[in-house]
Amino acid sequence: MTSPAKHLYIHWPFCSKKCHYCDFVAFQQHENFQEAYHYKLLQEIAAYTNSFHQITRPPIDTIFIGGGTPSLYDLAWIGELFAHLHNHFDLTQIKEITIEANPSDIDEEKLEAWRELGITRISMGVQCLNDDVLIGLNRRQRATDVFRALRLIPKYFDNLSIDLILGLPGISTSEWFATLEQAVTWPIKHISIYFLTVHEKTPLYFSVQEGKAVLADDQTMIDMYEQTVHILEQHGINQYEISNFAKHGFASLHNQAYWERKPYQGFGVGASSFDGQKRSTNDNNLTRYLQIDTINNSHDVSRHEILTPQQELLELLMLGLRQKKGLDLHHVVYFLGSEEKKRFTANLATLIQAGLIEQLGSTIRLTLKGMVVENDVVVRLL
Secondary structure, X not given: OOOOOOEEEEEEOEEOOOOOOOOOOOEEOOHHHHHHHHHHHHHHHHHHHXXXXXXXXXEOOEEEEEEOOHHHOOHHHHHHHHXXXXXXXXXXXXXXXXXEEOHHHOOHHHHHHHHHHOOOEEEEEEEOOOHHHHHHOOOOOOHHHHHHHHHHHHHOOOXXXXXXXXXXXXXXXXXXHHHHHHHOOOOOOXXXXXXXXXXXXXXXXXXXXXXXXXXXXXXHHHHHHHHHHHHHHHOOOEEEEOOEEEOOOOOXXXXXXXXXXXXXXXXXXXXXXXXXXXXXXXXXXXHHHHHOOOOOOOOOOEEEEEOOHHHHHHHHHHHHHXXXXXXXXXXXXXXXXXXXXXXXXXXXXXXXXXXXXXXEOOEEEEOHHHXXXXXXXXXXXX
């Protein structure tokens, strides 16, 4: 039995509306399931810690409450959740607790309650400030909700992160940079810039297929991304990962645990866990998840996969190259035979020549151009 993870992810999958680009495990208008789901979460947490048969509560470094829309989590229930977490884990030395929020859910009652629970960080989905585009994406908030939230949050929290999506149909290049120039003046410590990904079978996918939504070409995306990085860094918001930028001392500790392949434990429908060797994913069907007997059948509500050396290498490259600090080649060589090493070295030289990777001593890292096509770079490396 491995040791308990020090990083916890808790999934709240419910939304009042599901965004048209979203392929996360999220359910709209499932209010009747929320109470049962909340208590299933508590059962799963208890079963997990009980499986270790420890007398002392395992210490936790970070907690991330994601979704879905966790800002819809009923305050009484989330109070029970935190009481339960304190009963089963040692949170006395915790470094970061994040909750994701929709701007339209922000009010002083919630902010005060979250602060009292020990939450330290808000991650707010802004995406864009164009109301017509937000409506077209089936987002609930409007620009006025964002500005109202920006006035309220600093009264209670110093650590605010926002999300923006680069490449949304209907957002011109000039409008993108106008939004960015506003964002750098806001009371934020962190910003995530996500490339728009069009997932199959989402409403956005069908809009693109039917020609109703037009996507920017690759070169436009590369140019916008490179300029975005420069603007943020000019304002002291420095890149530390492909999509993530922070003021000094405010990088996301929880997400860094993922990228550095530290063990983490996920709770809830569709949540993933990693113990250093084995990756597990909970059932993503809400009805099946709720029916699992976590009390009598241990905490095992998931499917498991023991990573092969090839999968470990792929993960090491994917997650290591996502980070601006890059990856030490010595960690890669461990997985390669002599012929594989020759092929890898040749591929690396080609990618350096193409301006997609740069090498500094034994460290390799993506250039800005390479970051836009990271998946392709990793495939070409191998």
